[in-house]
Amino acid sequence: MPLMFIPAAVGLVTSWNIIRPKLLAYAAITVISTLLVMLVSGYVTDWMLKGEKKGEDK
Amino acid sequence: MRFFENSVFFGVTISIVAYGVGCVLKDKLKMDIFNPVLISIVAVIAVLACAHIDYDVYYSGAQYLSYLLTPATVCLAVPLYEKIELLKEHWKAIVAGILSGVLTTLLCVLAMSLIFGFSHEEYVTFLPEVYYYGDWNGRIGRTWWIRNDYRCNHYYYRSTGQYYCTVCV
Numbered sequence: 001m002p003l004m005f006i007p008a009a010v011g012l013v014t015s016w017n018i019i020r021p022k023l024l025a026y027a028a029i030t031v032i033s034t035l036l037v038m039l040v041s042g043y044v045t046d047w048m049l050k051g052e053k054k055g056e057d058k
Numbered sequence: 059m060r061f062f063e064n065s066v067f068f069g070v071t072i073s074i075v076a077y078g079v080g081c082v083l084k085d086k087l088k089m090d091i092f093n094p095v096l097i098s099i100v101a102v103i104a105v106l107a108c109a110h111i112d113y114d115v116y117y118s119g120a121q122y123l124s125y126l127l128t129p130a131t132v133c134l135a136v137p138l139y140e141k142i143e144l145l146k147e148h149w150k151a152i153v154a155g156i157l158s159g160v161l162t163t164l165l166c167v168l169a170m171s172l173i174f175g176f177s178h179e180e181y182v183t184f185l186p187e188v189y190y191y192g193d194w195n196g197r198i199g200r201t202w203w204i205r206n207d208y209r210c211n212h213y214y215y216r217s218t219g220q221y222y223c224t225v226c227v
Contacts, residue, residue, distance in 0.1 A: 003123060005127070006076065007117060007121065009099045013107075036162055037162050
C-alpha cells in the first residue's frame with residue numbers, strides 16, 4: 001500500500017515553485033501539527049481508558 | 059529510451075523499482091528516517107529531474123497506482139472489523155481520541171497560519187478534508203466548512219489538471 005502514495009508525493013514537483021519560498025513554514029506546520037495531534041489524541045484516549053478501568057474497579 | 063518513456067508502464071515501473079531500492083536500502087541502513095517511501099519519492103524525483111521527464115509523462119502511467127489507493131483505503135476497514143469487539147468496548151475513549159485529534163489539528167493549523175500569515179488558499183490546503191467527492195465530469199470536488207457563515211468549493215479537474223474555486227479564487 002505505501003507504494004501507491006509515491007505518484008501523489010512525486011506530484012510535489014509540479015508545485016515546487018509555490019512551495020519553495022515558504023518551505024520552512026510548510027515543513028514546520030506539517031511536523032508540529034502531526035506531533036501535536038499524536039500527543040493529544042494519544043493522551044486523551046489513554047486518559048479515557050484509565051477512567052474506564054477505575055469505573056470497573058468500583 | 060524515448061520508446062520506454064512513452065510507454066504506459068514507465069511510471070509504474072519506475073515507482074516499483076524505486077520502492078524496491080528503498081526497501082533494500084532500509085534493510086541495509088536500519089534507520090527510521092530512511093523509510094522505503096521517502097527513499098523512493100526522492101529517487102523518482104531525481105530520475106525525472108535528471109532525465110528531464112515531465113511529471114505528466116510519469117503520471118500517465120503512475121495514475122494507475124494512485125487509482126488503486128482508494129480501494130486500498132477501503133480495505134483498511136477489514137483489520138478494523140476484526141477488532142470490532144475491542145472497538146465497541148472502548149468506543150468512548152476512541153471517539154474522544156478522534157475528536158480531540160481533529161480539534162487539535164484544526165486549531166493548530168489555524169494558529170500557525172495566522173503566525174506565518176498564510177493566504178486563504180494555503181490555509182485550506184493544510185486543513186483535513188471534511189467532505190470529498192467526485193462527479194461524472196471527472197472533477198474532484200472538495201468542500202470545507204470552516205465557519206457556519208463560510209463555505210468554500212474547490213474543484214480540481216483530474217483530466218486536465220486545472221484548479222478552480224467557485225467562491226474564493
